[in-house]
Amino acid sequence: MRIVIQRVKRANVVVDGHEVSAIGVGLMILVGVEKGDTDDDARWLADKTSALRIFPDENGVMNRSVSDVGGEVLSISQFTLTASTRKGNRPSYMRAAGHEEATRLYEAYSRMVGERSGCRVGMGVFGADMSVGLVNDGPVTIIIDSRLRE
Numbered sequence: 001m002r003i004v005i006q007r008v009k010r011a012n013v014v015v016d017g018h019e020v021s022a023i024g025v026g027l028m029i030l031v032g033v034e035k036g037d038t039d040d041d042a043r044w045l046a047d048k049t050s051a052l053r054i055f056p057d058e059n060g061v062m063n064r065s066v067s068d069v070g071g072e073v074l075s076i077s078q079f080t081l082t083a084s085t086r087k088g089n090r091p092s093y094m095r096a097a098g099h100e101e102a103t104r105l106y107e108a109y110s111r112m113v114g115e116r117s118g119c120r121v122g123m124g125v126f127g128a129d130m131s132v133g134l135v136n137d138g139p140v141t142i143i144i145d146s147r148l149r150e
Helices: 039-051 099-117
Strands: 002-016 017-022 026-030 062-064 071-075 121-125 130-145
Touching: 002 071, 002 121, 017 026, 017 121, 026 099, 039 099, 039 130, 062 130, 099 121
Parallel strands: 026 071, 071 121
Antiparallel strands: 002 017, 002 026, 002 130
8 A cells, every 4th residue: 555645734625516525734645555455554554644743843843643733634545646657658557456445445544544543534535536625734745655664
């Protein structure tokens, strides 16, 4: 699984002209699920996400987690994170997990982030054409791949 985490002042997701979820200060997370990803990948990423210290403390040092600041999380599925651009100019999505497994792992990851952080987790609509809006704070953007475990 690959995730892109953005520290935000606010974020929202709109489907068919209707806002389906919105958050204030917190994390907006794009989630890509690859073939072969497991519950262990989702668990590892949820642990890492909920404990990630990327919010400033009273000295301006990134030393607080999303739960430390009373933040929220917006989790958005995004199969394009699995893209390979190795060959040609059209990205290949052959590494993307199938719909059923990707949905299951995306939902499991989102649920676990909420359980571990104690934060409210809003979600996009899996497989929908979504419009995502956000105000990146910092900007702070971090990419984590569960296969690299770094």
